Amino acid sequence: MAMFLDEDSALVLPDSPLCKICNALDLAQMFQKGVRESHSITLGALATILSKEHICGLCGLISHLVSRSWLLDRHTIEDLTSVHVQLLVEPCGWADSSQPGPHTACAHRIQVRAKRPIAIHRTVMKEKIGLVMELQMMEDDAARFGRERAYHGRRVGAVVNLELIKEWMRICEEEHGLTCANVWKNVTEQLPQGARMIDVVRMAVVEAPPNCRYVALSYMWGNINTNYKTVLKNVEKRRHTSSLESVGLPRTIRDAIKLVQELGMRYLWVDAMCIVQDDPADIKIQITAMATIYGAARLTIFCAPTVIVGRGSADSPLPGLEPGSREEIQRIERIQSLSLAVPLRMLIEALAASEWNTRGWTFQEHILSRRRLFFTSDQLFFECQRDVFSEDIIVESSKDTAMYPGKSHGIGYGALHSIRNIKHQHSRYQAYAKAFMQMLEEYTQRQLTKQADIYNAFFAIITVFSRDIEMTPLDPHTAFLFGMPLSVLEDAMLWQPARNAPARNRRREQGLVTPSWSWAGWDISVVYFDIVGFMYGPPGALRSLVEEWVIVDTDGQARRIAIGRHLWEHHQNAKYRRPSSPSSALLVEEGASLAPGTLLFYTTVAFLKVRKVNNQLDEIAGQDQTQVPVYGSEFHSVFEVLSEASPPAKMGRIVLPSDTDTIRPLEFAVLSRSNMGCSPETYDEQVFGGRYEGCLLNVMAVTSSESTVCRKKVSERIGVGVIAEEGWIAARFQERVVRLQ
Ligand SMILES: [Zn+2]
Ligand SMILES: [Zn+2]
Numbered sequence: 001m002a003m004f005l006d007e008d009s010a011l012v013l014p015d016s017p018l019c020k021i022c023n024a025l026d027l028a029q030m031f032q033k034g035v036r037e038s039h040s041i042t043l044g045a046l047a048t049i050l051s052k053e054h055i056c057g058l059c060g061l062i063s064h065l066v067s068r069s070w071l072l073d074r075h076t077i078e079d080l081t082s083v084h085v086q087l088l089v090e091p092c093g094w095a096d097s098s099q100p101g102p103h104t105a106c107a108h109r110i111q112v113r114a115k116r117p118i119a120i121h122r123t124v125m126k127e128k129i130g131l132v133m134e135l136q137m138m139e140d141d142a143a144r145f146g147r148e149r150a151y152h153g154r155r156v157g158a159v160v161n162l163e164l165i166k167e168w169m170r171i172c173e174e175e176h177g178l179t180c181a182n183v184w185k186n187v188t189e190q191l192p193q194g195a196r197m198i199d200v201v202r203m204a205v206v207e208a209p210p211n212c213r214y215v216a217l218s219y220m221w222g223n224i225n226t227n228y229k230t231v232l233k234n235v236e237k238r239r240h241t242s243s244l245e246s247v248g249l250p251r252t253i254r255d256a257i258k259l260v261q262e263l264g265m266r267y268l269w270v271d272a273m274c275i276v277q278d279d280p281a282d283i284k285i286q287i288t289a290m291a292t293i294y295g296a297a298r299l300t301i302f303c304a305p306t307v308i309v310g311r312g313s314a315d316s317p318l319p320g321l322e323p324g325s326r327e328e329i330q331r332i333e334r335i336q337s338l339s340l341a342v343p344l345r346m347l348i349e350a351l352a353a354s355e356w357n358t359r360g361w362t363f364q365e366h367i368l369s370r371r372r373l374f375f376t377s378d379q380l381f382f383e384c385q386r387d388v389f390s391e392d393i394i395v396e397s398s399k400d401t402a403m404y405p406g407k408s409h410g411i412g413y414g415a416l417h418s419i420r421n422i423k424h425q426h427s428r429y430q431a432y433a434k435a436f437m438q439m440l441e442e443y444t445q446r447q448l449t450k451q452a453d454i455y456n457a458f459f460a461i462i463t464v465f466s467r468d469i470e471m472t473p474l475d476p477h478t479a480f481l482f483g484m485p486l487s488v489l490e491d492a493m494l495w496q497p498a499r500n501a502p503a504r505n506r507r508r509e510q511g512l513v514t515p516s517w518s519w520a521g522w523d524i525s526v527v528y529f530d531i532v533g534f535m536y537g538p539p540g541a542l543r544s545l546v547e548e549w550v551i552v553d554t555d556g557q558a559r560r561i562a563i564g565r566h567l568w569e570h571h572q573n574a575k576y577r578r579p580s581s582p583s584s585a586l587l588v589e590e591g592a593s594l595a596p597g598t599l600l601f602y603t604t605v606a607f608l609k610v611r612k613v614n615n616q617l618d619e620i621a622g623q624d625q626t627q628v629p630v631y632g633s634e635f636h637s638v639f640e641v642l643s644e645a646s647p648p649a650k651m652g653r654i655v656l657p658s659d660t661d662t663i664r665p666l667e668f669a670v671l672s673r674s675n676m677g678c679s680p681e682t683y684d685e686q687v688f689g690g691r692y693e694g695c696l697l698n699v700m701a702v703t704s705s706e707s708t709v710c711r712k713k714v715s716e717r718i719g720v721g722v723i724a725e726e727g728w729i730a731a732r733f734q735e736r737v738v739r740l741q
Contacts (some may be wrong), residue, residue, distance in 0.1 A: 016057025106151035192289035214267035222313020250314035300369035327377035350376035490541035503657035515597035541672035558591025654721025688726035
């Protein structure tokens with residue numbers, strides 16, 4: 001009998017009926033001894049198991065689990081008769097992996113294994129769900145196997161237990177020390193001038209008191225009535241006690257106030273209410289200080305339910321605060337006198353499914369907060385630098401080094417934090433470039449309601465990057481230009497359009513400078529990947545191959561940019577030498593007459609033909625379905641760069657719009673020496689010589705035209721790729737100033 005539990009009816013479940021096959025299993029024995037892969041138990045065809053959903057408790061649990069993980073409701077036509085289900089029982093994680101010798105296994109889970117049909121596989125990979133399929137044992141049965149309650153399942157009721165949230169806060173604040181207290185180096189806890197808070201005791205919007213301890217809220221505004229926002233007209237009135245009682249607050253904000261009250265805290269920061277929405281000066285000060293506002297909050301509440309029509313806005317409740325606001329209730333069955341449950345979705349799965357996770361502004365709010373309380377549709381999560389706690393598994397006593405299901409942190413976690421511990425400046429820059437790439441990939445996947453926010457919604461990330469990268473903090477306004485980190489410009493320029501990103505989709509926003517060499521110049525999501533081998537990690541530069549970069553700032557000032565100091569100065573086998581500019585002041589002088597956003601550099605250019613490579617997606621998908629296909633879509637493809645010889649030899653590779661004209665040669669400009677590992681398909685070694693480290697040059701394909709303003713040749717990025725050094729030397733290249741806009 002299937003039963004959904006709430007807190008009161010716990011522990012009184014009768015045993016569920018079982019089908020003949022499930023009845024023949026000895027679950028107690030399986031949990032006691034474990035079931036290894038070599039002895040996995042075949043349970044039969046998935047289609048048969050699904051048909052027994054309502055007559056067998058275990059088949060019911062498995063059906064529920066597979067349906068949710070594989071999104072079966074979206075694959076109604078899929079034939080599942082050839083899919084077979086196997087069961088294993090294995091320890092789930094380790095209580096402490098720092099101890100030598102055999103690890104202490106913490107709890108056992110039933111693993112449900114079945115091979116995903118290709119269509120389902122693709123959906124699952126895209127949606128980042130169904131990462132593992134397991135059944136957990138509830139805590140009440142742990143003692144029967146001589147195990148601790150820890151790491152077993154916990155009952156999740158219709159509403160959250162507030163004591164649990166308090167306990168999570170206590171553990172983090174008292175036991176995690178500096179790891180969690182002092183997340184952002186150089187992020188001051190000094191709130192900006194004029195910072196306001198909602199005082200949930202007085203129900204007013206007040207000036208933040210000194211050393212204010214507060215909670216921040218991250219939510220989606222949506223298109224709802226805007227009367228609740230603080231504006232010049234009501235800001236004075238809202239200072240008075242009880243003034244908020246008469247304001248029709250949206251549900252998310254009402255719930256957040258209630259939660260802060262019930263947790264016994266006093267101040268809550270909500271952007272729409274604490275920034276005066278029609279005061280440009282206030283908006284500017286507060287937005288610039290976003291890194292501090294989220295970074296210094298004691299806790300940030302995230303309202304991240306799975307999207308439901310009509311609820312995906314600020315009118316959405318915090319799921320689990322009030323009865324009836326949760327989408328999925330934990331499913332538990334009593335099977336052979338053991339309580340088994342389908343674990344609720346893990347944090348990363350729950351976030352991937354939420355619309356909150358698709359919005360541009362919420363990205364930095366997530367990254368910057370030091371303690372995060374996620375209200376997702378099924379359950380609550382608490383994430384800090386050290387742990388991920390959730391309602392449905394007991395892990396509060398875990399050690400730093402423990403491993404347990406669901407400990408995977410959310411987006412972009414860790415990358416930034418690891419940088420500050422690197423003392424060696426060279427490695428520090430490399431880690432910095434890599435972390436920046438990860439952040440950008442995440443950020444550009446998100447949508448902004450207002451395109452004009454493209455830099456603002458990322459500014460807090462830029463702030464912490466600027467402060468953490470150098471031993472002495474940099475000014476975020478000058479450390480980044482047009483969304484690009486100048487310290488690692490050579491690496492940052494190597495972005496590629498993500499799969500399915502439309503081609504030639506330039507971002508043109510009134511009053512915003514968005515040059516083509518920056519990711520911000522295009523209304524697409526970007527990725528950093530190695531187009532040579534698809535496996536060597538993000539691309540990078542070993543050495544800059546231009547003498548000097550000059551960027552025309554938004555105010556029209558031409559600025560010299562230091563060549564990446566993390567790059568190698570010397571290369572043993574290198575034959576290509578960067579050209580020397582005829583005059584050192586030339587670029588700066590020229591820049592003064594060019595449009596803001598122009599990147600100027602002196603380099604070599606050559607015209608070369610390209611030829612489309614077979615779609616990588618087809619090749620990869622055909623051979624190994626477990627690999628995520630990285631490239632090849634109807635919009636962009638990988639092209640080979642060809643020599644002028646007949647027949648042409650392969651010189652390198654580049655990603656270009658799929659419909660690129662292959663009859664006429666394209667103009668290529670050299671940027672830097674590549675750090676990419678090189679596979680034999682990249683270029684014809686018998687023509688251009690053997691491979692060695694750094695033998696590939698990072699190049700950009702550009703289109704050029706004469707500017708009507710300055711009467712000079714200006715260029716735009718089309719794509720970025722690599723060319724073998726020997727091939728470039730054989731090509732008839734010329735030296736010139738490239739002006740990228
Ligand atoms: Zn069964
Ligand atoms: Zn912590």
